Amino acid sequence: MSVHQIKRVALISGASRGIGNHVAAELLRQGWTVSLGMRKPVMPTWAVGHEDAVQLVAYDADDTQAEQRWVNEALQRFGRIDAIVANAGIMIPKTVIEADDEDIDAMFSVNVKAPRRLAKAAWDALCATGCGRFIILASLSGKRVKSAAAGSYSLSKFAAVALSHAIRQAGFDKGVRATAVCPGFVATDMAAALTDRPADQLTQPADLACIIAMLISLPNEASVAEFAVNCQLEEFF
Numbered sequence: 001m002s003v004h005q006i007k008r009v010a011l012i013s014g015a016s017r018g019i020g021n022h023v024a025a026e027l028l029r030q031g032w033t034v035s036l037g038m039r040k041p042v043m044p045t046w047a048v049g050h051e052d053a054v055q056l057v058a059y060d061a062d063d064t065q066a067e068q069r070w071v072n073e074a075l076q077r078f079g080r081i082d083a084i085v086a087n088a089g090i091m092i093p094k095t096v097i098e099a100d101d102e103d104i105d106a107m108f109s110v111n112v113k114a115p116r117r118l119a120k121a122a123w124d125a126l127c128a129t130g131c132g133r134f135i136i137l138a139s140l141s142g143k144r145v146k147s148a149a150a151g152s153y154s155l156s157k158f159a160a161v162a163l164s165h166a167i168r169q170a171g172f173d174k175g176v177r178a179t180a181v182c183p184g185f186v187a188t189d190m191a192a193a194l195t196d197r198p199a200d201q202l203t204q205p206a207d208l209a210c211i212i213a214m215l216i217s218l219p220n221e222a223s224v225a226e227f228a229v230n231c232q233l234e235e236f237f
């Protein structure tokens with residue numbers, strides 16, 4: 001089989017809705033095989049008729065065994081893993097004074113610890129391709145603390161950015177490239193709960209999906225460590 005006939009395989013967490021759903025649909029459209037990690041696996045409408053290239057896997061980021069099970073299922077069915085899109089995330093809008101340890105732990109569990117376990121579980125497979133890709137949906141909240149209410153979330157997203165850099169460092173010699181994707185408001189359920197701005201003035205998840213598809217399709221010699229994208233003007237983003 002020539003390299004052009006190989007169907008690359010991407011694992012996308014939190015693919016049930018929002019950004020993850022759009023990323024999975026875009027990757028399938030661009031010829032990838034997609035393995036969808038969902039708390040409640042349901043075949044998306046865009047996947048109907050493409051079941052040979054779509055896998056649904058029960059995945060809860062709070063279950064510390066879930067990543068290894070998912071990787072095993074993907075390898076059993078497709079035999080390779082080329083990219084991880086660690087997208088599942090939660091936001092608890094509390095200041096660092098209001099939040100208690102349970103809030104901080106909950107965000108670190110889904111936003112940081114689960115993506116690290118996913119990279120670890122898929123590591124050998126990612127390295128075996130010679131061009132493995134790891135994307136984490138971090139946030140501009142991983143680059144600056146925009147408001148008091150975003151403070152606790154920012155703790156986890158700064159850590160998510162650090163995780164991506166740490167994976168890039170660990171895997172560079174083996175062809176693994178890692179990117180922290182850092183959006184501002186994206187028109188999903190998460191942003192709807194946080195801002196009154198109309199959805200059409202926010203970054204669209206379909207546009208972010210195209211950006212992520214581009215990032216994981218770049219050659220090893222075009223490593224992008226961070227990608228910031230914003231719907232509004234800020235001093236640095």
Ligand SMILES: NC(=O)c1ccc[n+]([C@@H]2O[C@H](COP(=O)([O-])OP(=O)(O)OC[C@H]3O[C@@H](n4cnc5c(N)ncnc54)[C@H](OP(=O)(O)O)[C@@H]3O)[C@@H](O)[C@H]2O)c1
Pocket residue numbers: 013014015016017018019020038039040059060061062087088089090091110137138139140182183184185186187188189190191
């Ligand atoms: N929207 C924004 O403005 C924005 C901006 C910057 C960064 N981000 C980041 O982008 C990512 C996606 O956000 P979104 O806007 O698409 O959010 P969303 O619409 O709220 O969707 C969140 C996704 O994460 C999944 N998820 C949550 N907890 C999970 C868990 N314990 N195990 C497995 N899946 C879980 C959800 O699954 P269920 O359907 O089962 O709940 C859902 O698929 C997140 O990491 C978020 O922090 C979002």
